[in-house]
Amino acid sequence: MKKISKKKSNELNKLGSINKIRRVIEILRDPDGGCPWDLKQDYNSIAPYSIEEAYELVNAVEKNDINEIKSELGDLLLQVVLISQIASDQGDFNFDDVADEISQKIIRRHPQIFDENYKINDLPQESWERIKNLEKKNKNNSNKSTLDQIENNMPTILKSLKIQKKAASLNFDWISKDQVLEKVDEELNELKDALKEKNNKNIEDELGDLFFTLISLSRHLNLDPDQTLKKANQKFIKRFNKMENIIEDKKLKWHNLKSTNFKNLWNNAKRLINED
Secondary structure, eight states: OOOOOHHHHHHHHHSOHHHHHHHHHHHHTOTTTOOHHHHTOOHHHHHHHHHHHHHHHHHHHHHTOHHHHHHHHHHHHHHHHHHHHHHHHHTSOOHHHHHHHHHHHHHHTOHHHHOTTOOOOOOHHHHHHHHHHHHHHTSGGGGSOTGGGSOTTSOHHHHHHHHHHHHHHTTOSOSSHHHHHHHHHHHHHHHHHHHHHTOHHHHHHHHHHHHHHHHHHHHHTTOOHHHHHHHHHHHHHHHHHHHHHHHHHTTOOGGGOOHHHHHHHHHHHHHHHHHO
């Protein structure tokens, strides 16, 4: 690892935006004096960082922290440029290929905007899914069913949501949220029956069906199930912390508290939070 020359440094500082970060990564990946850490990275080693950076970006967006959003977008862009450089070093593809392919994909999937001969009267999301499915059928995985094409390592809630959206794109879906609510009641009753029977396999199956149906309900309510659950987590933490403070202030002992005590403390915590 060695420092770049003053001439190269000046040339680097004259570059703008995307060209600058691409050149920075090229220098770090240069076998002659590059950074040892960057040089040893490959697709597998760098992929987890991409997921981490995406979550950090979402967190910044949720906090509505504009400076942090900008910073996290930069970190995510770094992953794209670095992986593209790894690919370029291996002769697979480069950043320009990535940018060109996504541009073509966006144009292709928005025929209402970019194709003057497009006459189909559909919504953007409908044409997007239809064209996307057609593209996948034309690839080597054309022998796979629609749902088998969904990535296996996707987070579980997101995968359930994607499964349902894929099915809905083929008109296999509930018509209204009221129908989904009825299905929630049905699945809940089936779970209760399984609990009465004390059949562990049926309990797991019915609980899974209930989870899956609740995700469908969130979709029909136009609510993101992951974000909805995240907010519920945050609400529970806030209330629990308040209850914990009450217990400590009153010098109570957790192991001495009964269910009725906890219920009263919990309701008190909720009331105090609402008054804040």
